[in-house]
Amino acid sequence: MSLTEQAEVIATAPTASKGPTVILTGDRPTGPLHLGHFVGSLRNRVAYQHEYKQFIMLADAQALTDNMDDTNKVHRNVVEVALDYLAVGIDPAKSTILIQSQIPELAELTFYYLNLVTVARLERNPTVKTEIALRGFERDIPAGFLTYPASQAADISAFKASIVPVGEDQIPMIEQTNEIVRRFNRLVNQDILVECKALVPEIGRLPGTDGKAKMSKSLGNTINLGATAAEITAAVKKVYTDPLHLRVEDPGHLEGNVAFIYLDAFDPEQDKLAEMKAHYVRGGLGDSIVKKRLEVVLQEMLAPIRARREALAQDKGYIMQMLKEGTMHAREVAARTADEVKAALGLSYF
Amino acid sequence: MSLTEQAEVIATAPTASKGPTVILTGDRPTGPLHLGHFVGSLRNRVAYQHEYKQFIMLADAQALTDNMDDTNKVHRNVVEVALDYLAVGIDPAKSTILIQSQIPELAELTFYYLNLVTVARLERNPTVKTEIALRGFERDIPAGFLTYPASQAADISAFKASIVPVGEDQIPMIEQTNEIVRRFNRLVNQDILVECKALVPEIGRLPGTDGKAKMSKSLGNTINLGATAAEITAAVKKVYTDPLHLRVEDPGHLEGNVAFIYLDAFDPEQDKLAEMKAHYVRGGLGDSIVKKRLEVVLQEMLAPIRARREALAQDKGYIMQMLKEGTMHAREVAARTADEVKAALGLSYF
Known part of the structure; x- marks a missing residue:
């Protein structure tokens, strides 16, 4: 499915007629982003920002649901991931990049939505x-982990995202x-919140360098977007x-x-x-030639990203601003949506 | 246990040394308050406001956890309960009366506390x-109902209440x-939040006019603080x-x-x-004499409360202000506490 085809599917979303179509994406800032993120989402976001009103959320509050023991990691990676965003071409003039924890209204909506979903559900x-x-939680599931679908519903609906x-x-x-x-809409008998559609990207998951299904920092099989030339060389050798x-x-x-999946x-x-x-299939082509090509491709692709990333990292003031x-x-x-939700629930006084 | 004795118990609370002792009380605004509330809490609050820094919360957001189908009732009763407060002598210059839903930071703290408590707990x-x-929820427990202890922890700790x-x-x-x-304090290795002590009033629950253990609007066995003279007469007759x-x-x-419990x-x-x-015990005293006395007592006690209540109800602008x-x-x-909590969790950026 091409991006154009996806866009057609989406044109039938219920809010297509009310203002620009809103798209919400984001990441849990628990580590720097890598090629897997690039293929699965970042590349698409660079395209989406020209077509939609795009919000990109750094989900630091959600990341805490299973990182309460390492809050520093989350804080640090908010900036790292923001650098990754800008380095791959996400343009803050076109996309709104936001930090979840700095928007109390998201917690507020979560609070009310918890009344609209049962524990059993x-x-x-x-x-x-x-x-x-x-995560091996078994019976000791943190309540915040069980309830995070309500939090996700808050994130999505706060921005009235339909994709x-x-x-x-x-x-x-x-x-x-x-x-x-x-x-909620039925309860208050008004069309305040907007339904959304999942947009599943054509190329889904990129395998790790070790051949495991998922590229993941914890498996040590990633190539980060900010990887140095030497790191790329080393990673390709082990592909x-x-x-x-x-x-x-x-x-x-x-x-x-x-090697061929990456190519x-x-x-x-x-x-x-x-x-x-x-x-390669008929024989006579060595892995070293394939990897040589892969290295050229990755080095060429990542060099400008790394250069932009390093330049941006020099100006932390700009990133924070x-x-x-x-x-x-x-x-x-989000505050506008929270106000609408609260007013519809009779929680508006002044 | 007298009020003075209770106060002594509390003097050992961990924060006794840091600024004024804070007390948090409140009500779910689901109906006008009645004699049961007066005995169990309101009367004490009038006394507490001279001794402590008192916050009184109109818990409208919490009331929604089981009143999502009647949000109007909650809205309406915020004002009714506020009138009850002032009518019995709670002084807004001494006590801070607040509406829970208008403080998003309470939802925000709830959100983070959900990570500190397991579903099993x-x-x-x-x-x-x-x-x-x-409430007969059985398996269909709204998530907001199961998690309301986290919300209560947020309400109490937001104001650093120790009582x-x-x-x-x-x-x-x-x-x-x-x-x-x-x-939380252990996690962030700082003494940010304050432990609290339950203060169980000497006179607990007032029975209903029908003799049932609890005075409750849904049982129709209450005498409201704003009851008319005729309503009091009718209620006493049925005591x-x-x-x-x-x-x-x-x-x-x-x-x-x-009749004697009320007297x-x-x-x-x-x-x-x-x-x-x-x-009465030895015989020779009719119920009608006892009830006559009860009526005099209640009419005399409630007349000034009703009069103040009616006068205040004329000036809704003042109540809202x-x-x-x-x-x-x-x-x-609450925002100060939320900021401290978030900073300790590494969620502070700008």
Whole structure:
């Protein structure tokens, strides 16, 4: 599915007629962003900002739900992730970058939405179930973790986003948001909140350099967007290819071959890549040649990103000012929604 | 236990040395207040305001946790309850009266505290268990209802209250608050939040006019503080006495006899009351004489309250201004705490 096709699907969203279409995306700032984020979301956001009113949230408050023991990490990474955003071409003049914790109205909406969802419903949420299992919480689930779908519903609905780019595994969260939205609108008998649609990107998940399904900092199989040239070289050397491809003359396999998966995703010369793949499959092409090409592609792609990132990192004042302005603008929008929600609930007095 | 003795118990609270002792009380504004509230809390608050820095919260947001279907009722009763407060002698120059929903920082603190309490712990909370059973929620417990101990912890700790007057049944909520407070302070390794003590009033619950253990609007066995003279007369007529006391000459029983329980609570002439009780017990004193006395006592006690209430109700502008000022002051205090909490969690940027 191309971006244009996706946009067509979305044109049927219920709010298409009321002002610009709003899109909400974001990240939990728990580490610097890497190639997996670039493919799965950042690249698309650079495109979305020309088509939609885009809010990009640094979800520091949500990150705390399972990082209460390392709050410094979250604080530090807010700036790191903001640098990644600007370095890949997200333009603060076109996209609103905001820090979640600095908008109390998001917590306020969460508070009210908690009355619109039952404990049993939260416990049935497949995404929450999976995440709970992943983290090994068992019976000691922090309440903030069980209730985070209500918080996500608050984030999405505060900005009246009708499009939310998410991975396949997050679709139940979008359904949960829409349930809350519908329940609220029905309760107050007004169309205040806006339903949203999940936008699942065409290229989903990029595997780790070790061939594992997911690129993840905790697995140590990432290539960060700010990686140095030496780090890229080292990472490419370790990239998982075809374990059956022992001698150059052997036929190679493309499936699960991370070098080729990355080349598929990033090589600008896809025709030459097709030839290279054919050669590899019939035999006679060594992994070292493939990796050489991969290294060229990654170094060329990441060099300007790294340069922009380093230049921006010199001017922390600018980054903080940009975050402040984005957050202030976002807060105005969220406060308007919170006011509407509270007024509809009869919680408006002065 | 006299008020003075209670105050002594409290002098050992951990914050006694840091500035004035803060007390937090409040009501869910779901109906006008009645004699039960007067005995159980209002009368004490009039005394507390001379001894402590007192915050009185109109818990409209919390009232919504089980009144989402009747938000108008909550809105309307915010003003009614405020009128009750002033009519009984709570002085807005001495006590800060605030509207919970107008202080987003309370929702914000709730949001973070949800990470400090597990779902299992909330489910074990005896107060929550009882309330869930009372409301017949069974498996369909709204998440906001299960998590309201975190919200109460936010209300108490936002104002750094070290004393919280509560009924016996609410003591588990205070324990829950202190668990969250300790867990937070330990986590950030700073003494930011303040532990609190439950202050259980000497005279607890006033029975209903029908003899049922609790005076409650839903049971129709209340006498409201704003009751008209005719309503008081009608209510006194129906007051439950001694069902075995059939003839005047029969010996009467005092136990469970609501007329005498009310006289114990309200008759300013306790010596004469002692004589009357003795007479009733040995026989020869009719219920009609007892009720006559009760009516005099209640009419005399409630007439000035009603008059003040009616006068104040004429000036809604004044009431709203008073609520606004109290809420603004309270918000400053709560925002300061929220800022401290967020800074300690690393959520401070600008």
